[in-house]
Amino acid sequence: MLFNEKVKAVVDRFNTKFSADSSKFIFIIIEDAIYMVLLLISGFRVLNAPCCPSGENGQCVEDKTACQNRKEYVFSDEFHPTEAANQIIAITSYNASNINHLLHSTEFTGIPAIYTHSSSFSTSITCSLSPTSCTINFFNLTRDMQTSWLVLSVFLLAAINCMHGHGEPQVPCLFIFGDSQSDSGNNNDLPTSAKSNYKPYGIDFPEVPSGRFTNGRTAIDITSQLLGFEKFIPPYANIGGSDILKGVNYASGAAGIRIETGTHMGVDISLGLQLANHERIVSEIAIKLGGYEKAVKYLNKCLYYVNIGNNDYINNYFLPNLYPTSRIYSRERYAQVLIDQLSLHIQGLHDVGARKYIMVGAGLIGCTPNAIFTHNESSCVEEMNVAAFIFNDKLKALVDQFNTRFSSDSQFIFINSTFGALDSSLGFKVLDAPCCPSERNGQCVPNEVPCQNRKEYVFWDEFHTTEAANMIVAITSYNASNEAFTYPMDIQHLVDHSPLISSI
Ligand SMILES: *[C@@H]1O[C@H](CO)[C@@H](O)[C@H](O)[C@H]1NC(C)=O
Ligand SMILES: *[C@@H]1O[C@H](CO)[C@@H](O)[C@H](O)[C@H]1NC(C)=O
Ligand SMILES: *[C@@H]1O[C@H](CO)[C@@H](O)[C@H](O)[C@H]1NC(C)=O
Ligand SMILES: *[C@@H]1O[C@H](CO)[C@@H](O)[C@H](O)[C@H]1NC(C)=O
């Protein structure tokens, strides 16, 4: 930066000195943050790893095969940008107005639709080539653009982290508990119909269909990228050669807090079993680190993401022909039973070192295309949404209770998944129909061609959201200003928060 300032001064000086003979000097600098925003919305996915296997000197190893998806990589080797990244630099250097053009272009992947109506953003971007006041201008958005604002500020944040973090995530490890919203392959080899390792699932994911129940990345995948993890957290079922010290994903499609939830589709891994799997991983970590106490101390620093409960409604309570719970419990009572059981499991997690928790509430389960179709209604099924609201109120209260009880060593946050509509203000056009042709069970029909304009759909299949919707959720959970969405703080602040760690 010091160097750049001096170069700029030299350019000014030469332009004055040689003004008589029509010499002209220009100075090109794109602010890191702006550059990163451009990269992100242009569809780059890998920001801090090289495309080619690189040697000690940072250059490509001779004759090794490079990555296939080169347009998604910013770096070709450990130092040099890819052609795709060069293109962004060249285009914007040639004509700075092209920055605006890029931000509004539909040819690019990413989620540019979000930006189409934030006009004050686009004006401010133009000024970025003289990087002084731009960040201030980002804040000049009207109230009804608040969500876009959140999205923008986080992009910037992610950008800055990527630029300065260089591979070190903001937390050393992330453990994931949940259902199909977070599953990344744990159900692939289970005898169940609740699996998604077939096309068109994963059509926008770099590899083959991995077992994610969406077209691309899940919300927690994106969150992990915002946190600076280079690789996705591996599924428990296929840890392979992964580094379990960075975390494990235990989430299982169809699973719930209750053990019987979702079992009409086959076997799943309910929250209790996910916890048992975690205990096994903790033992392995203890072996690696040389003792249980050392392991617990390490595990204190990790993030624990718990996103479960939707299936206890969708694949239990609201299937009265298959499960008796709705005859046994009122909605109020059922929510309490779920929260009591969740509370016990969290206590178990705390016992093995968990200190920083992200507790995600139930979503608008009455607004899934499946709920609307099967109830033969034209809009959301209110009865289901009300059940989710009751559950969420109790979950938020549980977060308060834990924050009080463990105030000396732990921090819990609650994420309100019913907050904020994913609607046309964010560029979504289809809110109530799935992008992929779906089967009676609500999942995509194998090998059918899905919709082209996937960024305009909230739903991928009849239950699960698209990567575009997941992106909004992840970004707003990461940096939000509204207590109705993240309570009492967002993920970014949770990461920074340091309770008196290391109490065993
Ligand atoms: C610069 O780009 C903008 C938007 O893409 C375009 O309207 C304008 O004509 C271009 N200017 C020049 C000098 O090429
Ligand atoms: C900020 O917004 C106000 C109100 O819309 C507008 O008058 C002003 O010109 C904007 N400032 C910038 C720098 O865009
Ligand atoms: C759905 O509702 C419409 C109008 O109320 C009715 O005509 C139709 O038969 C219903 N379909 C099913 C499958 O229940
Ligand atoms: C979640 O957000 C919705 C919509 O803003 C709000 O009605 C509800 O009270 C919130 N729930 C909690 C538990 O904060």
Ligand SMILES: CC(=O)N[C@H]1CO[C@H](CO)[C@@H](O)[C@@H]1O
């Ligand atoms: C880096 C960044 O964008 N952080 C923002 C997160 O959101 C808060 C408002 O809630 C802003 O003040 C921060 O600047």
